[in-house]
Amino acid sequence: MTTIETHSPAETEQVGAALAGRLSAGDVVGFTGGLGAGKTVFTRGLARGLGYDGDVTSPTFALIHEYRGGRVPLCHMDAYRLNGADDLFETGFYDYLDGGWIVAIEWNERAGVAPAVAVAIERVDDDTRRIRLEGRGY
Ligand code: ADP
Ligand code: MG
Numbered sequence: 740m741t742t743i744e745t746h747s748p749a750e751t752e753q754v755g756a757a758l759a760g761r762l763s764a765g766d767v768v769g770f771t772g773g774l775g776a777g778k779t780v781f782t783r784g785l786a787r788g789l790g791y792d793g794d795v796t797s798p799t800f801a802l803i804h805e806y807r808g809g810r811v812p813l814c815h816m817d818a819y820r821l822n823g824a825d826d827l828f829e830t831g832f833y834d835y836l837d838g839g840w841i842v843a844i845e846w847n848e849r850a851g852v853a854p855a856v857a858v859a860i861e862r863v864d865d866d867t868r869r870i871r872l873e874g875r876g877y
Contacts, residue, residue: 741877743870744863748780751860754870755784758856761875762789764811764839769847769854776860777868778845782815785843789813798845803830814842818850827852 745751758768768785770778783795789809797817798804804815814835821827827850835842844850847857856874863869 741872743872745868745870746866748777751777751780751868751870752784752787755781756788758858758872759785759788762811762841762855764841765836766841766855767836767852768841768843768856768858769850769852770843770845770858770860771848772860773862776862778860781858781860781870782843782845786813789841812840814840816842816844816850818844818846821849823851
């Protein structure tokens with residue numbers, strides 16, 4: 740387990756980009772942490788670290804965003820509205836995993852997936868976040 744404190748969104752993105760180097764196809768990154776914690780900012784860093792240059796925004800309404808073109812394609816899910824395993828199956832989650840994607844899940848407590856890397860983000864104050872990483876050498 741590793742705990743890192745960041746003091747700007749850019750720093751949180753850097754932590755995400757560093758994690759990207761440890762991931763491969765079929766890995767799940769599971770986020771916990773409330774609204775505005777920085778889950779989407781961190782995922783933007785993941786995408787950047789994989790070599791994806793486009794927009795990375797909250798998938799709250801679409802449920803899933805797909806970022807292709809990096810070293811491994813990244814699927815960005817918001818599980819906030821999911822209720823258990825059947826809902827997760829409906830999203831195509833397992834198709835992404837079998838299809839060689841990395842899947843980043845915000846609100847993973849709602850999806851209940853055992854991730855390769857668990858990322859828990861806590862808001863300390865306006866600009867400070869405490870990020871706890873677990874798995875893949877963290
Ligand atoms: P979530 O996806 O967890 O709801 P977002 O990533 O969408 O959260 O938003 C995080 C918000 O917190 C952004 O407005 C961002 O600018 C702000 N922020 C301030 N400091 C940090 C930091 N150290 N790391 C990440 N985000 C931060
Ligand atoms: Mg978000």
